[in-house]
Amino acid sequence: MTALNFDKMDGLIPAIIQDDKSGEVLMVGFMNQEAWETTLESSRATFFSRSRQSLWTKGETSGNIQEVKEILIDCDDDTVVLKVEQIGGAACHTGHRSCFHKKVVNGSTRIIGEPVFDPRKVYGK
């Protein structure tokens, strides 16, 4: 098991999720040791939810799981990049392909791109 440094952020590290094909950054989540091990073992991106204080595998509700294709670790072992295949075509709970769908333009924010799915249908909300 590849060892990471979870000490800097109270047991958590940031995990950058990047589309394996396009290189687009899809989302950022946080992992604790258990989420990291689960991700390695299952090849599905798994995080620790700070708000719910529990493990969650991306896509467990929506079906939009992230199949891990490549894992990169940074120079001081406290951040990872996961290159994934995003099932369902969208990572964001809003239905947008990427969570990073707001762009700063001349000091204000503009939504870029259109939702790939309707979150009311996917999440039943």
Next chain:
Amino acid sequence: MTALNFDKMDGLIPAIIQDDKSGEVLMVGFMNQEAWETTLESSRATFFSRSRQSLWTKGETSGNIQEVKEILIDCDDDTVVLKVEQIGGAACHTGHRSCFHKKVVNGSTRIIGEPVFDPRKVYGK
């Protein structure tokens, strides 16, 4: 000034630095409100160092500044992606192009890529 949510991580947000041309993730830093404002005003990626507890502009020692070309904000306003032109060709203090130069292969870690510069010459160490 575009407002971000700095509340979730004691006044800090993660900032993902991505090469504007290749899409490669070069590094991840943290920003407080002041670092964010300085980045917007100067168009040079500026972070808050957790170890030194002070602002630092990437490249202030090495000259390898990051000229910000595009800024993306995520769905809940607590993480940013900066697309940058990496002056000097390398973001990592090791001389590697990206801080993410370790790849997980069959459960162990392999260094990928060669250093672009000699850190002993750039940092005088």
